[in-house]
Amino acid sequence: MPGLMAGTDPDPASPVSAGEFERAMTAIGGFEPAPAVAVGVSGGGDSMALLLLLRHWAASCGGSLLALTVDHGLRAESGREAMMVGAAVRRLAVPHRILRWEGSKPSAGLQAEARAARHRLLAGACAEAGILHLALAHNRDDQAETVLLRLSRGSGIDGLAGMAPVRAEGLVRVMRPLLGFPHDRLLATCRAHGASWVEDPSNGDRRFARARLRAARELLGAEGLDAERLCGVARRAGRARSALEQATADLLASAATLHPEGWITIDPSALLAAPEEIALRGLARCLVVVGGGARPVRDDAVERLLAGLAAGQAGTLAGCVVRPRRGAFMIAREPAAAAERLHLAPGARELWDGRFDVRVSPLRPGPVTVAALGSAGWREWGVERRQFAGRDLPAAVRETLPSLWSGTELLGVPAILPMSGSNPDGQVPADSAMLAPPFPLGRQAFTVVSDRDGII
C-alpha cells in the first residue's frame, strides 16, 4: 500500500507512513481492544488523509471506523457536497453518515455557532452509535495558527498550549492524531492513495480571523517564526501547564475534601499559602466540579474571588457560593444553578486523588452498563464499559472501577451513568443517556464517593 509503509521519510512532503500514524495513536492511547472510532470528514485533504490512515490503523487492530460529515446547510450546494464526500468514503468501504445542522442560522458569530453545532452533532452521533473516540484532522499548521490566534488574544500558558491531542467532550474522547504532521504531508498521503479532496472556499476568506492569520503566518514565517517554532511554544506551554496542574492536584489532594453531598471544603491556610497561580487553579477547579463543569471560569473573576476570601468575604461565581465557614472555605452550588449541571450524572463526582468507589442500591437491581471516562487506567484517558446485573451489581462495580482508576488523576469530568439495559429508575431510554444530560437518574441508584471520605 503506497504511503502506508512503516518508517520515516526525510522528505517534508512525503506521505505519512502507517508506522508514524500508529506512533501518534499510541501516544494518544486509552483505546479498548478492537476499538470503535469515528472520524469527522469534511472532504478536505486533511480529513481524507486521516480517514485513510485510520482505516488502515483500525483494520490492523481489529477495530471499526465510522465516518461522519456535517452538512452545515450554509450554501446551496452543501447537501450535494456532503453526499459526494459520502460516496468517496464508501468507495473505501467505510460506513458514512451525514449529519445536518437544522434550524435557523444566526447572522452574527456564524463560524463559532457552526463550529459548536458541528461538535454537538459529531459527539451526538458518536453517542448514538456507542462510539467513544472521535478523531479530527487538525494538523501541525492548524496548531501553529491556534497558537498565533491565542497569542493575539493575550492567552496565558493554557491557551498557548494549543489544541490538546485528546480531550473529553461529554463522554466522547475527541482526539487529534495529526497535530504533529504538516498539511503538505497529509495532501501527499491522499495523493499516494489516489484519493481526491476538495478545498474549503472559506479557508481563504479574509473575513475570518483564521484566514487573516494564515496570511500573517507567512510573513512571520519569513522572519523565522515558522510552524515548527510555534508548535514548540505549544509543547513547552503544554509541559508547563501539566506541571501546574499536577501541583494543583497535589494541593487539592492534601487540602480539599469533597463531600458526598456535592460541596467542597478547603483548608484556608493551605490555599492562601500556595503560589498564587496554584491557588487560583485550585479554586477554579473546585468551582468547575461543584458548579457542573460546563463553563470555563474566567481568570480575573477567580482572582477577585480569592482576594475576597483572603479578606474573609464570601462571593459567588460559576453557579457556586464560596464562603468562609467553620474554619474552612466552603464551595457549594447555588440553588439556582442546579439545573445547569450539564456533564455530570447526578451523584458522579470528580476526585482529586483519582480514586473513587461506587455505591449502588441493591434494592434496584437490573442490568446496567456503567461507563467511566477520565484520564484513567493505563495512565491514559480510558473508558470502561461493563455489563453488570442484578444482585452482583454493587460488588462488581466496586471491584472494577477502583482498579481502573486507582492511582491516576482524573483530568476531566467522570460520569457514571446507565447507558443501556433497564435503568433502575426506568427513566433513561436505552442509549440516549449521553445525549440528554442532565440525566434523570435517581441519586440512590448511583453515588460516587471518595474513599478518602471513608463512606465505603
Ligand SMILES: Nc1ncnc2c1ncn2[C@@H]1O[C@H](COP(=O)(O)OP(=O)(O)OP(=O)(O)O)[C@@H](O)[C@H]1O
Ligand atoms: N463539515 C464537517 N464534517 C465533519 N467533520 C468536519 C467538518 N468540518 C471540519 N471537520 C473536522 O474538523 C477538523 C478541523 O476542521 P477545521 O479546521 O475546518 O475546523 P476549525 O473550525 O478550524 O477547527 P475547530 O473545529 O477546532 O474550530 C477537520 O479536519 C475534520 O476532521
